[in-house]
Amino acid sequence: MSTQSHRALLLSHxxxxxxxxxxxxxxxxxxxxxxxxxxxxxxxxxxxxxxFAPVLEELVQWRAQETGFPKCxxxxxxxYKGQQKxxxxxxxxxxxxxxGYYYCENCRQGQYPLDAALAIGPGxxxxxxxxxxxxxxxxxxxxxxxxxxxxxxxxxxxxxxxxRLTEGRGAALEAYQESQLDPGRGIPVAxxxxxxxxxxxxxxxxxxxxxxxxxxxWHDVKAGVVFWAEPRWDQAELVGGNARSQTxxxxxxxxxxxxxxxxxxxxxxxxxxxxxxxxxxxxxxxSNWSQFELHFPKRVEVLDWxxxxxx
Numbered sequence: 001m002s003t004q005s006h007r008a009l010l011l012s013h014x015x016x017x018x019x020x021x022x023x024x025x026x027x028x029x030x031x032x033x034x035x036x037x038x039x040x041x042x043x044x045x046x047x048x049x050x051x052f053a054p055v056l057e058e059l060v061q062w063r064a065q066e067t068g069f070p071k072c073x074x075x076x077x078x079x080y081k082g083q084q085k086x087x088x089x090x091x092x093x094x095x096x097x098x099x100g101y102y103y104c105e106n107c108r109q110g111q112y113p114l115d116a117a118l119a120i121g122p123g124x125x126x127x128x129x130x131x132x133x134x135x136x137x138x139x140x141x142x143x144x145x146x147x148x149x150x151x152x153x154x155x156x157x158x159x160x161x162x163x164r165l166t167e168g169r170g171a172a173l174e175a176y177q178e179s180q181l182d183p184g185r186g187i188p189v190a191x192x193x194x195x196x197x198x199x200x201x202x203x204x205x206x207x208x209x210x211x212x213x214x215x216x217x218w219h220d221v222k223a224g225v226v227f228w229a230e231p232r233w234d235q236a237e238l239v240g241g242n243a244r245s246q247t248x249x250x251x252x253x254x255x256x257x258x259x260x261x262x263x264x265x266x267x268x269x270x271x272x273x274x275x276x277x278x279x280x281x282x283x284x285x286x287s288n289w290s291q292f293e294l295h296f297p298k299r300v301e302v303l304d305w306x307x308x309x310x311x
Contacts, residue, residue, distance in 0.1 A: 084099065149162065207282055282303070
């Protein structure tokens with residue numbers, strides 16, 4: 001079948017399917033004469049969600065025909081090993097496609113040239129869905145992010161999967177940012193793998209800002225720390241505390257980015273801000289407290305002593 005004939009057939013099937021769904025929505029309205037606009041909208045959304053999935057599948061399969069018999073990066077010919085099926089959930093529904101599997105005898109590695117050509121990443125969710133989920137996961141507790149994601153997209157996901165994807169992308173982004181960091185603006189950090197805290201105490205975080213002079217002038221710099229606040233006793237009386245197991249983050253930029261980095265560091269340390277109490281230490285600047293409120297819903301806010309006695 002020619003490309004034009006194939007295109008015409010796909011268009012014909014798509015129009016017929018769209019007509020069927022429009023009729024289904026009209027039938028719904030006839031049998032639910034008292035339905036509200038919100039209910040009609042919800043039914044229209046349900047009927048239309050995967051309308052474009054067959055078209056997207058066909059586009060992927062057409063690309064598969066264009067890959068031919070590629071060569072490996074080492075320059076050797078790849079051996080064709082047959083077709084394998086792959087599926088992903090997308091914004092327009094679940095799609096499934098067949099792609100060729102190739103093997104390089106020189107590198108001893110298998111490859112899927114179609115996946116590479118279309119930049120199809122690993123996992124059951126498309127890159128678009130993963131990006132949307134991580135936007136929620138970067139600013140909300142994972143349980144809330146997963147719930148909002150399901151409501152907004154109609155795609156069900158667990159809080160654990162939301163955590164895994166968000167942390168994975170966050171780690172990749174942080175590694176890329178560090179690789180691009182101007183050495184003149186590097187911010188030294190403490191050991192990223194301190195001993196895990198033991199004994200009594202509570203997790204705590206702090207944020208602060210300062211002006212720092214670089215080679216090209218003065219810049220606003222934010223610093224944050226995640227640490228274990230260990231109580232200090234004198235006989236039976238609590239007289240203070242000690243910071244243990246600290247890790248630090250730095251940001252040459254706005255407080256919002258520093259807050260996101262601090263939140264990411266807390267997650268990497270194994271803290272679940274949605275479930276665990278976190279002590280948030282800061283000075284009197286409102287921007288600190290807005291970040292604590294955004295990222296640490298279960299918190300105790302502490303104004304640091306030095307700034308408190310100034311007022």
